[in-house]
Amino acid sequence: EVQLLESGGGSVQPGGSLRLSCAPSGFTFSNYAMSWVRQAPGKGLEWVAAIIGSGDNTYYADSVKGRSTISRDNSKSTLYLQINSLRAEDTAVYYCAKEGELAYSGYFDLWGRGTLVTVSS
Amino acid sequence: DIVMTQSPDSLAVSLGERATINCKSSQSVFHSSKNKYSLAWYQQKPGQPPKLLIYWASTRESGVPDRFSGSGSGTDFTLSISSLEAEDVAVYYCQQYRSTPNNFGQGTRLEIK
Numbered sequence: 001e002v003q004l005l006e007s008g009g010g011s012v013q014p015g016g017s018l019r020l021s022c023a024p025s026g027f028t029f030s031n032y033a034m035s036w037v038r039q040a041p042g043k044g045l046e047w048v049a050a051i052i053g054s055g056d057n058t059y060y061a062d063s064v065k066g067r068s069t070i071s072r073d074n075s076k077s078t079l080y081l082q083i084n085s086l087r088a089e090d091t092a093v094y095y096c097a098k099e100g101e102l103a104y105s106g107y108f109d110l111w112g113r114g115t116l117v118t119v120s121s
Numbered sequence: 122d123i124v125m126t127q128s129p130d131s132l133a134v135s136l137g138e139r140a141t142i143n144c145k146s147s148q149s150v151f152h153s154s155k156n157k158y159s160l161a162w163y164q165q166k167p168g169q170p171p172k173l174l175i176y177w178a179s180t181r182e183s184g185v186p187d188r189f190s191g192s193g194s195g196t197d198f199t200l201s202i203s204s205l206e207a208e209d210v211a212v213y214y215c216q217q218y219r220s221t222p223n224n225f226g227q228g229t230r231l232e233i234k
Contacts, residue, residue: 035223037171045163045171045214045225059221062122095170100161106218107161109182111170 002026002110004096009115016086020115022079022096027110030054030074033099035108036081038092038117048094049081052104064090086119093117123148123217127226133234140202142229144215149196152219159219162191162200165228166211174213175200207233 008020022034035050049070050059058070069082079096093116097108124147134140150159158178163171173182175191178198188203202209210233215226 044228045165045216047216047221047223047225050221050223061222100173100176105176106159106221106223107173107176107216108163108171109173109176111172113170 004098004110004112006094006096006112006115009094009117011118011120012086013121014087014119016119017082017084018086018117020081020083020094020096020117022081022112024077024079024096024098027098029072029077029079031102033104034072034079035097035099035106036070036079037095037097037108037111038090039095039114040089040092043092046092050104050106051079083117086117088119091117091119122222123150123220123224125215125217125224125226127213127215127229129229130227131230131232133232134202134205135234136207137204138234140205140209140231142200142213142215142231144193144198144200144226146196146198146217150217150219151195158194158198159217160191160193160198161216161218162189163214163216163225164209164211165214171214202231205231205233 033052036048067085093114095114096112098110100107100109160178162175165171179191
C-alpha cells in the first residue's frame with residue numbers, strides 16, 4: 001500500500017526542539033521530492049519545506065527558515081524535519097507530502113495523516 | 122511570494138447543483154517550459170489530510186470523479202463541481218507551485234444548502 005507515516009510530534013516548551021520523521025511505503029522514495037506542510041488548529045495549509053530526491057537541494061518557508069532543517073536518508077527511506085527555537089505559532093499538524101511527479105514540480109499526490117506539534121509552556 | 126486568494130470563503134449549494142470556487146494568484150503561475158499553469162486543487166474533509174483533485178490547473182487526478190473539473194488561465198482559476206453530492210462537503214484549497222514558497226489559498230468551505 002502506498003502511504004506516508006509521520007511520527008515525532010508532541011508537546012514541547014517554547015524554545016525547544018523537535019525532529020519529525022516520515023516513513024514512506026509503496027513507492028521508490030529516492031525518486032521523489034518530498035515536502036512538509038503544516039496546518040494550525042482550525043486554520044489553512046502552510047507549505048513549510050521541500051527537498052529534492054537526491055537531498056541536494058532544499059527549500060524553506062520564511063516562517064521556519066534559519067531554525068529548521070529538512071533532510072532525508074534514502075538508504076533508510078525516511079524524511080525528517082528538525083525544528084529548533086519552537087514558538088507558539090509553530091503549533092500545528094505537520095503533514096509529510098509526496099511530490100506528484102518524478103521531476104520536481106511542487107504539487108502533492110500523497111499525504112500522511114500528520115503528527116501534532118504543540119508548543120506551550 | 123505569490124499570494125493565492127480564494128473566493129468565496131464559504132459556499133452553500135443544493136444537492137445536484139453546481140458549485141464553483143475561484144482562486145486568484147497575485148502573479149502568473151504559468152510554467153513556460155511545460156506550457157502549463159502550476160495550479161493544484163485539494164479537498165480536505167474533517168479529520169483527514171488533504172486529497173489531490175486537480176493539477177496543472179485542469180488535469181484530474183486518477184480516481185477523482187469526473188464531476189470535478191479545473192479551469193482557468195493567467196491569474197484566475199476555477200474549481201467546479203458539476204452536480205454536488207453529500208460526500209463533497211469539505212474545505213477546498215488551491216495551491217500554486219510555480220515558485221517557492223508553494224503557497225495555498227486560505228480555503229473555501231463547501232456545505233449543503
